Structure formats: C-alpha cells, structure tokens
Amino acid sequence: GAGVSQTPSNKVTEKGKYVELRCDPISGHTALYWYRQSLGQGPEFLIYFQGTGAADDSGLPNDRFFAVRPEGSVSTLKIQRTERGDSAVYLCASSFGQGLGYTFGSGTRLTVV
C-alpha cells in the first residue's frame, strides 16, 4: 500500500484480556519495527523484524508481549493478560533497511481499563 497501515486505530480492553494489534507495512519493505509511545514520552523501541525473523526483540518489556511476521509482510503484536500499564500508542514503522528512513503508521491507541 501507499503507507503503513495499523489496525485497529483504537482498542479498549479489560485488564487481563488478550489483544492483537496489526501492522501492514509498505509493500517491499523488508524491515519492520514496533514502538510504544506512552503519554508525554517519545516512542520506545519494542522489536525489529528483518524479513520473517525477529532480529532484535530486546525492547519487549516482558513475556506477555510477543510479535510475529510469518510471511515477511504483515506483523501482529500480541499482548497477553493486559495490564493498565500497557495503555499507550503502539506505532509500527517499515523501511527498506538501515539508514534508508522509516515510514510510520498512525498507531493503535490501546487503553486497558
């Protein structure tokens, strides 16, 4: 597509529930990134995919967070047993590779109540 698409744009869930956030990158972009942006903060790195594999998942806060990119295109960020502290905007970005610039999606605003 023309840009990075993230769905849903807003998600409200109850504490303890499971959620999935989807990212559809720009066609042909091999690199895909997930970031989390809390209120009043800059985005924080979560995970980076090169193709289908997670090249760096050092930013995932704990084992409740998991992401996949099975066919090297669409990615899903999965959060188990959500907590109120998980409330944030989750941003996805894609790129042709290092140093080539990133295109960000509009984000998914997750609210855990």
Add this chain to the structure above:
Amino acid sequence: AQSVTQPDIHITVSEGASLELRCNYSYGATPYLFWYVQSPGQGLQLLLKYFSGDTLVQGIKGFEAEFKRSQSSFNLRKPSVHWSDAAEYFCAVEDTGTASKLTFGTGTRLQVTL
C-alpha cells in the same frame, strides 16, 4: 547505549518568528540523526535526516538542522514559523550497528501564537 536529550519540553513562538529546537545525543560513533514531527492523533512524519557529508541538512516544510559533532548536537531550525507548525517534535538517533533501531528524545511541544 545511545541516548537523546531534548531539553525543552514546551516552546511557544509567534507566527513569523524564527525557531530553534535543541537536540543533544550520546552515541559512540558517527550517528544517523533524524527529526520527526507528530501532529495530534497522527503518526510520525520525517522532517529531515543526517547520515554523512554536509552538516547542514535541509528538510521538508522549510526546516533545516545542523550536525555539530563537537557539541553532540543536531538542532532543528526554521526561519519563519507558520501556525500549522504547531505539533510535537522528536529528535532520534539510529543505531548504526546491526539492530537498526531508533532511540527518541522525549519531544518538544511547539505552540504557535498568532
């Protein structure tokens, strides 16, 4: 580990006035540096980037930034601000190693008065 500092949380300027947003970084080698802008409810839009070469880089919407290695700075400037420039501005440094991830500053919120 790399880090980015944006010392100004909030700046207010009058329309037509000049603007400078400060950014200092910490990184072991020559970094890749970026400025992004974020309007409310929107994603991040790239304003400009520095990889190498000329230390004064031009971006979109009339913005420019200057890389100063001696000061570890990458300040964003605009000679004449427009009301539509009101937004949040983020400076970021890219890991030039294998991880290729961005580290962002905490952002500067720009308010423009008419």
